[in-house]
Amino acid sequence: MPSLLPSLLIDRRDLDFQLYDVLRVQDLTARDRFAEHSRETFDASIDTALRLAERYFAPHNRKSDLEEPRFDGSRVHVTPEVREALDAFSKAGMMAAGQDFELGGMQLPHTVALAGFGLFKAANMATASYPMLTMAAANLILAHGSEEQKARYVPNMLAGRWIGTMALTEPHAGSSLADIRTTAEPAGDGTWRLTGNKIFISGGDHDLSENIVHMVLGRVRGAPAGIRGISLFLVPKFLVEPDGSLGRRNDVALAGLIHKMGWRGTTSTMLNFGEGEGAVAWLVGEPSQGLSYMFHMMNEARIAVGLGAVMLGYTGYLHALDYARSRPQGRPAGAKDPSTPQRPIIEHADVRRMLLAQKAYVEGGLALCLYAARLVDERRTAADEGARREAGLLLDILTPLVKAWPAQYCLEANDLAIQVHGGYGYTREYPVEQFYRDNRLNPIHEGTNGIQALDLLGRKVTMEGGAAFRLLAREIRAAIDRAASGEAAGHAADLARTWDLIERVTSTLAAGPSDRALANASLYLDLVGHAVVAWMWLRQAVAVREHPDAAFRSGKLQACRYFFHYELPRARAHAEVLLSLDPTLLDMRPDWF
Amino acid sequence: MPSLLPSLLIDRRDLDFQLYDVLRVQDLTARDRFAEHSRETFDASIDTALRLAERYFAPHNRKSDLEEPRFDGSRVHVTPEVREALDAFSKAGMMAAGQDFELGGMQLPHTVALAGFGLFKAANMATASYPMLTMAAANLILAHGSEEQKARYVPNMLAGRWIGTMALTEPHAGSSLADIRTTAEPAGDGTWRLTGNKIFISGGDHDLSENIVHMVLGRVRGAPAGIRGISLFLVPKFLVEPDGSLGRRNDVALAGLIHKMGWRGTTSTMLNFGEGEGAVAWLVGEPSQGLSYMFHMMNEARIAVGLGAVMLGYTGYLHALDYARSRPQGRPAGAKDPSTPQRPIIEHADVRRMLLAQKAYVEGGLALCLYAARLVDERRTAADEGARREAGLLLDILTPLVKAWPAQYCLEANDLAIQVHGGYGYTREYPVEQFYRDNRLNPIHEGTNGIQALDLLGRKVTMEGGAAFRLLAREIRAAIDRAASGEAAGHAADLARTWDLIERVTSTLAAGPSDRALANASLYLDLVGHAVVAWMWLRQAVAVREHPDAAFRSGKLQACRYFFHYELPRARAHAEVLLSLDPTLLDMRPDWF
Missing domain, CATH: 2.40.110.20 (Butyryl-CoA Dehydrogenase, subunit A; domain 2)
Known part of the structure; x- marks a missing residue:
């Protein structure tokens, strides 16, 4: 039976909205591979993941933070709850959620499997990393191993043994x-x-x-x-x-x-x-061929890293929201009478700023990661070869952003979750400081964010004569057109202007000396990343029009407004440096520090 | 004898530059209170602080992080090295560095005493907080206590007992x-x-x-x-x-x-x-009168918090710099031959970006905190009453920035220090992750950064009919004039434009409904904070002209350029939201989240 309290791992309304209203994963059931599925089986897999994550993963999240694995000279001991969690995970078939039926898998679309797995990451990133690594290793063997290797290793791995x-x-x-x-x-x-x-x-x-x-x-x-x-x-x-x-x-x-x-x-x-x-x-x-095999898998691993960053940001946001609703402190400006009761801090505009920023980062980041996962499904199962090829190209160019943007901004969300909690947030008696510390790895591993920036600007933007970049532009402009009337029209115009700027920046960089262009690659990634997340918000603003829950609808539109008004201009401010091929970084000499 | 290795707590060239070339603290020796001092006695006090900080404070910084104080049911036990550090600190007279000779103090200017104390914060923030609190409590008693209270408590406190x-x-x-x-x-x-x-x-x-x-x-x-x-x-x-x-x-x-x-x-x-x-x-x-006494002390306490944030950022920067110079990894673009040796990561432009950002934050933050400390000295000892009053007004309006800006951006510097270290930076085998965790308190305590933003926009900007704001503008414009020719002329023009914008923003906010204006107070603080730090960089760019060390001079100018090109535009981007009195935060309803 699901808990009566709203989950602090995910806003389920949002996840459903992203999967079914924005990405329309239910349409995938028309394809052979997913023909035995339906919205009901998708929902059931998510329900199961949420239940297991809350029951087996979340409860020992702090315990495994406090009691690190220790080596006694012969064995490394890990908190026993981790094994119990892995057992429950494997028994429920989660290790093979996306695998073929014949391997004992559930043959779920990657988008649905990843959304479900994200809940385990939100509940306990450290424990979730064991199955994550196992699934990645099994996929490598399945993709490139011999039949004997597959037979010998994969079944034991998918069983969690x-x-x-x-x-x-x-x-x-x-x-x-x-x-x-x-x-x-x-x-x-x-x-x-x-x-x-x-x-x-x-x-x-x-x-x-x-x-x-x-x-x-x-x-x-x-x-x-x-x-x-x-x-x-x-x-x-x-x-x-x-x-x-x-x-x-x-x-x-x-x-x-x-x-x-x-x-x-x-x-x-x-x-x-x-x-x-x-x-x-x-x-x-x-x-x-080792590195090419690894990179073959890397697109999906990087989506998984991005999603992990999102999920830590997401649970931090929900904890901050819960705290802000229940913590009385101070009174609104203009109502300072100290004999009146204190008011919940969510009524203070600056607390709302911090919550809206978190909402904009984590829901925008979730949209981005699930969009990328949807591209994995398209690349694998779209009927038309052209569509598969386009999905692959789009995925190639988006991958560095999918990894780096959430790693930076959903970490920032965790920072804001601490700040909303005030002094309490800084203590280990509350969970948000751990979320921050756990998330801090994400800008480092699976290719640092600096490496992602070089990958984007130095490789992906120019690959196949710029085909991936043009495809991305086409998709963004199509979304702008779809949003051109209605509540989000102003945002659509804003994104159109931003994308024009990005095209100008991109050709300026392409025409300049490559060392000067690449020196500012991190700023380019930040600019394009924000534009891409703005696109994700525009898509949500359009998809939410028909949503039956008025408060949910208003919240989405307000977070979209926040992102366009408060966030996008800061990223656009990078344009000056980029357009001038600013050599400040390149010219700095080691002995000048 | 000073260590032969450069300190990882401070770049002494920079500290000397800030004290003597930018702030000219040696001029204070012309005043009665400091007549027995000279540049030599100032230097000696800093030398002593650095030696004690390195010998007694830094070595147990990680140990006290790992072995937290514990309560055995009757007593709270603290790592014994803390007591040894406090003894050494007190015996050297550091507890009374700024106090009158007759109290057994050194009667140092606040600027010099604070600069010296900052070294203890850089070495071990946790241990330094015991003397910091003791000095603050002693100052409260000295300022407001009875003669009996002073006699009974203060000598024992200044002696560290x-x-x-x-x-x-x-x-x-x-x-x-x-x-x-x-x-x-x-x-x-x-x-x-x-x-x-x-x-x-x-x-x-x-x-x-x-x-x-x-x-x-x-x-x-x-x-x-x-x-x-x-x-x-x-x-x-x-x-x-x-x-x-x-x-x-x-x-x-x-x-x-x-x-x-x-x-x-x-x-x-x-x-x-x-x-x-x-x-x-x-x-x-x-x-x-309790709160007014506390607030009386708060200006100085908030400078101390700002400086603590700076010093953690500073030591993190020096550690990152040291690592970047010694860690070989990869090769520059265009020289990818894998048979050649790997190159120190400081040669990668993106690593330089992270180091330049840290340098810009911590040296800019140090300039700001020491400037504020210099105002404390002016307010106390300037001959002319008008000058004392002006110093007090300037200090009032700068205090929220001095507290909040370093707390945010020198924390960001610590984040970048982790990133420069890559995976190693994420481990407790390296010190930078602790600097981050220690620094994360600073945006929270002594008035959260959100509270500082309300203090700045809601109180300080309008105090005494806007007198403090006008005074700040006068000082900034004077610095712009002084920089109007020479290498920093472009930056001076940039700051002039930014300050014009800030004046327009400020009057727009003053004319608007106060709830809509105050809702965006944090953005206002960020905008003004960046402009004020830009001013600090402009002052340094002018003061460094005559510096004999060419590499130091080039480094200062490059960091100044970085701040103006890469940082200031991002803060200016807040202007759109501020000028439109954007109501997004205010309109967001709790049930829309």
Whole structure:
């Protein structure tokens, strides 16, 4: 039975609105892959996710923050509630929500599966990261592994018995994956022996599962330097016997636990591969294709990171809203009589500013991430090849924004949630400070926001002769046209002006020297990101017209107004620097600091 | 002997530049009060502070973050290094750095004393808060207490034997101090019996000192409701016998410790006064004057908060700079050959952006806080009464900015310091994440930033018929004139345009309905704050012309350029909302969220 209290993980009215009114995911049921689904089965999957997230994930969120995983010299101990949560998650089939029926999956559209998974992130980011990594590793094996690898590993992973990791970063090679040194030599029997040190491996060791399946980037000895020489290996913690039982422990040693600002319930590890005879490894797919396999998966991983940032921002917003409605403090200007009772702080304009900003960030960010997920569904299942291609192109150009914009602005939402709580928000007796700390990782991992900016301006905008950028422009202008009459007409005109500016900026940058253009890539990302989220708000303003709930409708329109009046002008202010190809950053010399 | 390595607490070249070239504090030695001082004695006091901060405060900064004060049922235990640090601090006379010689003080100008104290904040904000509170409490007693109170408490406080607190907030009364309920009744012997509950009392209990001197806001029973009925009481933890020895324990009970996001080395307490027979209390000054006494002290307390935010930002910046110079990662655009060695990340334009932003925030913030401290010196010691009055007016209007701007932007600097460090910055193995967490308190305490915005727009701008605002405008325009030729001429013109805009905004707001004007007060504060910091940068750009260190000079000019090109336009973008008296915040209804 659902709780009678409104959830503090999501505003369900909003999620339903985004899925069914804005994105019309119910239309997907007309496609073969989703023919057995209906709005009812979608709703049921979301209901289940919400129930499990509230029952098994949220209650130990603070506990795993306070009681970090610890290494006793032989084992890494994790709060037992994490295992219970993973069991409940796997038993309900959530690990395979988007997978084929034949793999035991629910074959849900990616949009619906991701929306459901977001609820676990909102409830407990640290615990949710174990299934997230497992699903990502399983997808890599499914996409590029041999039949034997699929049969041996994937069913155990989708059942939640074995947990996956992504072992990319090395101590000297984070943003610069081209420099990784982990090396593999053939053992002569079809397997490889891997040697190298990895760092920041989430879930790299723990007592949560019988086995751990590491997906490791390394180079075949003698492979060329740089990204072209990187291969993908599968390295299990325990070797798997032909009958599927677990054999001896592989040569993968925990070199240490890393202690983070937040996200503390997820073990973060340094791992040494091959301190002894070499870690037994299996090549996944072709040699030297490792990074392209990873990047193949990266679009979806980056949507997942963006959505994680959104969901932490979203639950923080709902907590701040709840607090602002119930906390009496002060009186409105003009009614200062101290003998009258204090009023809920939501009545103060500045508190409303902070709540509206949060609402604009998290609902705008949610719209963006789900739009991207919808593109994944289009790319996979649209009937028409042209539509699939266009969806892929749009997804390519949007991915850096989907990752970076929520990571910045939904983190900002968490900051505002603390501020709404005042002194209480700064204490660990309230949850919002943890949301902030957990969210602070998102602008860093899966490619820092600075890397996303270079990806957007240096690669995506110009890819295929600018085809992705033109497609994005077409979609935005179509939304502007659809909003050109009615309540949002002013915003539509505003976005049209902003997009004209962006086109001017983009061609100026393209015509300028690339070092001067790229130096300001972060500002470009912020400008385009805000315009894209403004587009998401415009889409919502149009879709909400027919909504039966008048208060919901007014709230959407007011948050849209907030975004256009208060946010967009600040992003447009970057245009001066961009149009002048301002060399201030480029000219600064290290010894001048 | 000073360390051979450059300090990570401050760039001493910059501090010297700000004190002597920009603010010319050496000119103060011409005044009677500072006649025994010279640049040499000022330098010596800063040298001592830096040495003590590095030797006694910095080394346990992480330890007190990890090992929070704990209550064993009878005593609150604090890491012993805190006591050692306080001893060293007091023995060096730092507790009385600005006090009269006759009180055993050094009689330093406030500007110099504050600059020195800032180094302790940079080294260890939590430990520095004990002397900060003690000095503030001692100053309150010195300003408003009886001769007996001064004699009984102040010498022990300035010697660091007794530690002070400020007990203002109650569980239901934080921003709204008008609503405090703590009540005092006369005991008939000149003392009072105090009853009430206080929360967020930093240093409210600990084992660091023989006694604790609480400065408590409460109301005499029967006093009028609201701020007019609030009095200031002195309530020692242990009663003091006539011979100065400590008597019985007062009726002040620890109701609990509060666990914070940062600033963890400072005990934060809930205190119950008068659970038994009533806490024995002494009235300080006149009844019903308590809040005015507090506000009297508040200008300086708010400069101290602003400076604390700056110093955390500053040390974070220096750590990020150090990391960026030494961490190789990736290669510049156009030199991607993976067989060449990786390059220090300071060579990447986006890392320079983050470092320049930090530099612009922390050096601009330092200039602002020290400028305000210099006004305190002017108000106290300028020969001419008109000059003293003007300094007081300028200080009044600048105070909300001095508190709020660094609290926001030097916190942002800490956020950028984490980002420069990448994944490492997110770990507790590096110090920058703690700087962020410690700094996050500053936008909340001593009046939230939202309260500062209302203070600026609702009170300070219009005070004395707009006299303070006009004075500020006069000073800014004078600086613009001084910069009108030379390298900063373009920036001067830019600031002139911005200030014209601010004057237009200010009169529009003054002419509009006050609820619509005040609804956007936070944006007004951001706009004026950025303009004021731009003014600080312009002053530095002029003062640096004669500086002998060419790299330092170029760095200052580049940071100034960064601030004018990258920062100021974003603040100016608020003008649209302000000029239209945008009612979006005001119109938002609680049930629309």
